[in-house]
């Protein structure tokens with residue numbers, strides 16, 4: 619099956635004639651009426667929390683399509699924010715759509731505007747990243763007391779909920795469940811925790827059948843009509859750590875499917891990891907595009923052609 623991802627132009631920023639509500643590291647967000655948002659996933663890439671100067675062709679489309687894949691997969695589990703991913707059904711004028719088609723096609727969704735919770739709902743199945751650092755320092759992660767002697771990247775017997783604050787700038791801070799309750803209230807915190815663990819478990823089971831280990835992930839929820847709603851991106855390589863299952867081995871850092879190529883390249887430079895980030899060479903960009911496409915192909919089972927293949 620061939621997907622609706624096609625080559626198109628790489629998009630670093632968008633300029634749609636709509637009120638711009640926010641510009642995230644990866645997404646441009648526009649207001650549509652009072653109760654809807656148009657979210658456009660660009661080809662921006664951040665590494666070490668710094669947005670790089672180059673676009674990664676296809677990346678935004680891949681992230682958007684992966685989120686749409688999971689929305690469909692989880693459609694019976696909980697309410698979702700998606701109204702449509704079909705730009706011709708978003709209610710925009712023909713002129714606008716034809717003029718901005720390249721900024722919208724395959725990478726945009728019209729969603730119900732929610733009030734995002736002020737916590738990030740992180741679930742970890744394996745001990746790595748800031749979880750590993752916290753464990754080494756304190757023996758705990760977000761209040762979970764863990765058994766001594768765990769190895770780096772070891773799997774937990776059961777996934778753990780490790781919420782964090784949602785920093786507007788800079789790094790999020792890990793918090794325990796008690797702090798999450800103080801921020802969003804007990805009812806909502808319990809619901810968000812249980813849903814996050816459920817979604818993670820279901821998602822990782824599916825991904826494992828495709829040779830991808832989802833080590834951890836971050837969900838976002840918002841309030842809409844007094845109910846909790848799943849928003850933002852879902853189980854993408856940007857919101858999660860994807861590891862190749864056949865290369866997994868506890869005891870050391872794992873290769874990642876996607877950003878590792880960029881991170882490894884940046885580590886060869888003397889860059890101090892503060893903005894501005896250096897330019898990426900064409901072969902690194904090409905390999906990163908191929909890695910994102912490979913993840914999409916594995917997850918969705920749909921064939922896609924990278925720009926390199928297109929030009930052959």
Ligand SMILES: Nc1ncnc2c1ncn2[C@@H]1O[C@H](COP(=O)(O)OP(=O)(O)O)[C@@H](O)[C@H]1O
Nearest residue numbers: 642643644645699729730731732734840849850
């Ligand atoms: N349905 C929604 N209602 C309100 N906000 C949303 C919704 N879906 C996603 N968002 C917000 O859109 C933003 C996505 O942009 P992104 O580039 O990923 O930002 P960030 O740099 O914060 O990761 C997030 O701040 C997220 O909370």
Ligand SMILES: [Mg+2]
Nearest residue numbers: 642643644850
């Ligand atoms: Mg984000």
